[in-house]
Amino acid sequence: MQLAQETEVAAGPPDLTAKQSWRSVKSGIMTSLMIASVVAIAAPLIAVVWAVLTRGASVAFHDFPDFFIKDVPNIARRPGGGMGPAIMGTLMVTGAATAIAVPLGVLGAVYLHEYGGKNNFSRLVRFMSTVMSGVPSIVMGLFIYIVWTLHFGYSAFGGALALACLMLPVVIGATEQMLRLVPNHLREASYALGTSKSRTISTVVLPAALPGIVSGSLLAVARAAGETAPLLFAVGAANEYNPHLFQEANTALSIQIFGNATSSFVAAQDRAWGAALTLVLVTFLATLAARVFTARIARKR
Amino acid sequence: MQELDLRGNKAYLDRAFRWSAAGAAALVLLILGLIAVTITGRSLPVFHEMGLKFFTTTRWSPPDALFGALPFIWGTAFTALIALVIAVPISLGMALFMTQVAPPAIRRPMVYMIDLLAGVPSVVFGLWGVLVLSQHFGLGRSFLTAGIILAIMIIPIITSLSREVIETTPPGDKEGALALGCTRWEMIGAAVVPHSAGGLVGAVMLGLGRAMGETIAAALVIGSALGQLTLHPLSPGNSMPAVIANEWGEADTLHKSALIALAVTLFVITIVVNLIATAIVQRSMRRAQGL
Amino acid sequence: MSKSSILTWALAVVGLGLTAPRLASAAGTTLNGSGSTLSKPYQEVAIEEFKKSHKDLTINYGGGGSGKGRQDLADMVVDFAGSDSPYKEADMVKIKGGEVLYFPILLGPITVSFNVTGVDKLNLSPETIAKIFQRDIKKWNDKAIAAENAGAKLPDEDIVVAHRADGSGTTQNFTEYLNGAAKGVWKLKSGSTVEWPADTQAGQGNGGVAQIVKSTKGAVGYVDLSDAKASGLKFASVKNQAGKFVDPTTAAASAAGDGIEVKPNLLFSALNAKGDKSYPITCQTWVIVYARQTDKAKAEALKAYLKFLVKDGQKLLSEIDYAPLPRSLGDKALKQLEKIQVK
Numbered sequence: 038m039q040l041a042q043e044t045e046v047a048a049g050p051p052d053l054t055a056k057q058s059w060r061s062v063k064s065g066i067m068t069s070l071m072i073a074s075v076v077a078i079a080a081p082l083i084a085v086v087w088a089v090l091t092r093g094a095s096v097a098f099h100d101f102p103d104f105f106i107k108d109v110p111n112i113a114r115r116p117g118g119g120m121g122p123a124i125m126g127t128l129m130v131t132g133a134a135t136a137i138a139v140p141l142g143v144l145g146a147v148y149l150h151e152y153g154g155k156n157n158f159s160r161l162v163r164f165m166s167t168v169m170s171g172v173p174s175i176v177m178g179l180f181i182y183i184v185w186t187l188h189f190g191y192s193a194f195g196g197a198l199a200l201a202c203l204m205l206p207v208v209i210g211a212t213e214q215m216l217r218l219v220p221n222h223l224r225e226a227s228y229a230l231g232t233s234k235s236r237t238i239s240t241v242v243l244p245a246a247l248p249g250i251v252s253g254s255l256l257a258v259a260r261a262a263g264e265t266a267p268l269l270f271a272v273g274a275a276n277e278y279n280p281h282l283f284q285e286a287n288t289a290l291s292i293q294i295f296g297n298a299t300s301s302f303v304a305a306q307d308r309a310w311g312a313a314l315t316l317v318l319v320t321f322l323a324t325l326a327a328r329v330f331t332a333r334i335a336r337k338r
Numbered sequence: 339m340q341e342l343d344l345r346g347n348k349a350y351l352d353r354a355f356r357w358s359a360a361g362a363a364a365l366v367l368l369i370l371g372l373i374a375v376t377i378t379g380r381s382l383p384v385f386h387e388m389g390l391k392f393f394t395t396t397r398w399s400p401p402d403a404l405f406g407a408l409p410f411i412w413g414t415a416f417t418a419l420i421a422l423v424i425a426v427p428i429s430l431g432m433a434l435f436m437t438q439v440a441p442p443a444i445r446r447p448m449v450y451m452i453d454l455l456a457g458v459p460s461v462v463f464g465l466w467g468v469l470v471l472s473q474h475f476g477l478g479r480s481f482l483t484a485g486i487i488l489a490i491m492i493i494p495i496i497t498s499l500s501r502e503v504i505e506t507t508p509p510g511d512k513e514g515a516l517a518l519g520c521t522r523w524e525m526i527g528a529a530v531v532p533h534s535a536g537g538l539v540g541a542v543m544l545g546l547g548r549a550m551g552e553t554i555a556a557a558l559v560i561g562s563a564l565g566q567l568t569l570h571p572l573s574p575g576n577s578m579p580a581v582i583a584n585e586w587g588e589a590d591t592l593h594k595s596a597l598i599a600l601a602v603t604l605f606v607i608t609i610v611v612n613l614i615a616t617a618i619v620q621r622s623m624r625r626a627q628g629l
Numbered sequence: 630m631s632k633s634s635i636l637t638w639a640l641a642v643v644g645l646g647l648t649a650p651r652l653a654s655a656a657g658t659t660l661n662g663s664g665s666t667l668s669k670p671y672q673e674v675a676i677e678e679f680k681k682s683h684k685d686l687t688i689n690y691g692g693g694g695s696g697k698g699r700q701d702l703a704d705m706v707v708d709f710a711g712s713d714s715p716y717k718e719a720d721m722v723k724i725k726g727g728e729v730l731y732f733p734i735l736l737g738p739i740t741v742s743f744n745v746t747g748v749d750k751l752n753l754s755p756e757t758i759a760k761i762f763q764r765d766i767k768k769w770n771d772k773a774i775a776a777e778n779a780g781a782k783l784p785d786e787d788i789v790v791a792h793r794a795d796g797s798g799t800t801q802n803f804t805e806y807l808n809g810a811a812k813g814v815w816k817l818k819s820g821s822t823v824e825w826p827a828d829t830q831a832g833q834g835n836g837g838v839a840q841i842v843k844s845t846k847g848a849v850g851y852v853d854l855s856d857a858k859a860s861g862l863k864f865a866s867v868k869n870q871a872g873k874f875v876d877p878t879t880a881a882a883s884a885a886g887d888g889i890e891v892k893p894n895l896l897f898s899a900l901n902a903k904g905d906k907s908y909p910i911t912c913q914t915w916v917i918v919y920a921r922q923t924d925k926a927k928a929e930a931l932k933a934y935l936k937f938l939v940k941d942g943q944k945l946l947s948e949i950d951y952a953p954l955p956r957s958l959g960d961k962a963l964k965q966l967e968k969i970q971v972k
Contacts, residue, residue, distance in 0.1 A: 562830060
């Protein structure tokens with residue numbers, strides 16, 4: 038082994054006044070390569086953030102708050118207009134998806150950790166949850182198209198269903214992790230007082246795990262807000278405000294960005310950058326909020 | 339003993355809670371099962387028409403009812419491969435830097451940087467790719483451009499997971515190596531790598547799974563060319579999810595069935611890769627904690 | 630989270646679901662359409678203008694290609710489809726809602742747009758176009774192109790062919806034109822999707838192809854005039870049946886529309902028209918709807934919108950670089966409106 042070789046050759050303590058040996062040069066090269074990889078990550082990140090900020094801000098904050106309120110212009114080649122309907126669409130679809138996925142995911146994780154433990158059903162569900170988190174989002178989109186859009190048409194709710202399916206395994210995983218961290222003595226103390234299991238879970242365990250659950254859910258929300266493929270098959274294409282969840286086609290920031298990215302009109306491309314900035318801000322805020330909750334858990338401990 | 343709590347609530351509420359929780363858990367099975375059944379069912383017509391030639395032929399011509407998916411399967415694999423070639427050295431380098439070299443003060447902003455990268459939605463990367471990246475360096479719309487975008491998107495996953503795996507290296511091994519006079523790099527080679535190798539492979543495979551399933555960013559920059567069974571990275575190409583996204587709108591029943599068959603293929607491949615990867619990572623973590 | 634708050638969550642979701650449909654019925658009618666991107670610019674300005682007198686109506690036109698429009702209408706997920714080509718015989722069985730009516734709305738020239746360094750004008754014959762798009766000619770300074778462009782400085786640049794990735798009526802018409810005008814030379818046949826050669830690029834919608842041509846050196850693609858002009862593209866003068874090289878203009882498209890033969894169901898083709906001044910790649914497009922409508926409010930809205938498209942909206946066309954329908958055709962279309970019945 039390498040180690041043995043080195044100890045045989047370097048007899049005695051290292052001579053600090055000797056010339057740089059190949060070994061330390063190699064180590065230095067490797068360290069610089071590692072630093073180079075950091076740069077390689079920082080470079081595209083900075084490039085993308087810079088592009089979104091510069092190109093998007095000039096569009097999005099021009100005559101603030103126009104961009105965030107105005108309708109998407111029907112005439113794609115005309116500059117101006119805004120992403121108001123898309124912002125509302127993203128909030129509606131993501132909000133509805135969260136309202137579906139979080140309660141169901143938390144309940145499911147509660148079963149897995151508090152009731153199921155290691156029985157076969159729970160092992161199967163955990164395994165399938167991992168499988169489900171690997172389903173490509175376009176497959177989810179096709180699925181929702183077949184079972185929902187074909188029967189009920191395009192709507193924000195169809196998109197919410199697709200996103201909820203994507204969020205569910207993430208919420209289950211994060212919640213189970215948090216439940217595992219709740220010390221058992223809390224549960225035992227509650228049982229000792231004669232409280233039923235369900236009441237213990239809802240009044241003792243879940244509140245204790247809440248910051249972590251919120252944090253994990255916010256991360257799932259942030260990811261869902263940026264999803265495009267499932268929405269293309271479920272939400273449709275609208276340019277005006279549509280505040281109805283179940284009726285008629287709607288739109289979302291990710292759909293607008295995707296549609297405008299393939300446009301040859303500068304006006305449409307500008308709106309895409311503005312929408313990208315808005316979307317990045319939304320996901321960034323959600324991620325930031327998640328971090329705040331994680332910090333709260335750390336503080337509690 | 340009767341199941342009554344102090345407040346005198348009935349036992350059935352307790353049981354109802356348990357059953358609804360079980361139901362919620364079972365939803366995962368239900369949805370996954372539905373997905374599998376519906377998409378497999380709808381893909382059957384094209385297999386009836388083409389049999390296994392679906393996977394082996396290269397001509398994709400919906401008007402002639404000819405569906406050869408080989409170039410798209412190749413395209414998915416090729417772009418994922420390019421993405422890995424770019425992402426793996428960078429991610430591992432970054433993970434090693436963060437765990438072995440960087441002082442804690444630098445480590446925190448790096449974690450934020452990785453999280454920031456992970457938080458950017460894929461459609462924004464696609465936008466940047468098609469309007470900015472493809473205009474420079476002669477990249478255009480090609481396998482390479484798609485590979486670069488995918489690489490940027492999978493770096494956070496591989497880096498975070500690699501970091502977790504590397505951090506399980508027993509400090510004793512590392513200190514021992516250093517005490518024997520190893521340089522930092524030699525220590526990494528002697529103590530960290532052998533210990534984490536399995537987990538790192540798993541992390542890379544998870545990145546691979548993510549790269550293959552990514553639709554939108556790739557669809558925007560890959561060029562949407564047909565029949566490209568080539569090794570030339572700068573030529574325009576196609577991938578399974580990009581084809582589905584592009585051709586779904588107007589597909590008739592047989593064509594839709596072919597696109598769904600592509601989705602099934604993609605589904606199966608990504609599931610298999612993800613499962614193997616998760617198994618490897620879990621085993622390596624368990625072994626690390628058991629030691 | 631206590632049991633009571635879980636209950637509140639559930640009630641909120643259910644409540645949202647129950648109230649939403651009621652909220653919707655107060656909003657007014659919505660018409661959804663999808664399909665041809667060649668006519669999308671007209672749909673856009675028409676919707677804007679039409680809404681000024683119909684404020685409670687919402688009309689969404691999603692584009693997506695003629696193939697998508699026809700498929701969506703057949704599946705009954707939209708109320709009207711824009712399509713540059715009619716349903717194929719074989720596809721008629723898939724139409725779920727019964728008889729369909731074709732309403733022509735405009736004539737649009739399809740340009741052969743290019744991005745060649747140092748070249749502003751190009752003359753191309755159908756045979757050369759065919760050879761370029763099927764990759765028999767691979768460089769811009771090829772003899773065949775030079776022969777038709779005496780005096781032009783053609784660079785030694787690779788030709789990058791851009792076409793449609795989605796099922797497109799523009800593709801259908803473009804390839805049908807080549808089938809007819811470049812007989813014997815054009816090998817790829819005709820259809821909304823065609824087997825393009827391997828090393829070509831594809832874009833979504835006319836806009837996607839325009840984007841590829843605009844941003845790629847040496848690119849050539851077929852784009853409708855409206856989008857090509859608005860994107861600042863340069864396009865070729867094409868040789869028509871009379872042997873003249875004609876620019877794609879609305880006047881040349883109207884000239885092409887002069888001699889068309891219209892069938893009783895208002896189907897016709899303006900491609901490869903005779904006449905010195907006709908632009909040979911002039912495309913026509915229809916809005917397709919079901920004759921039998923089930924919702925009274927929607928049927929009324931549809932008829933009003935179609936009437937606008939065919940009559941009062943026609944004056945909007947020239948500004949966005951389309952040619953209006955010949956008068957007799959417009960009248961026939963108006964008469965066909967009566968066939969839309971609510972059952």
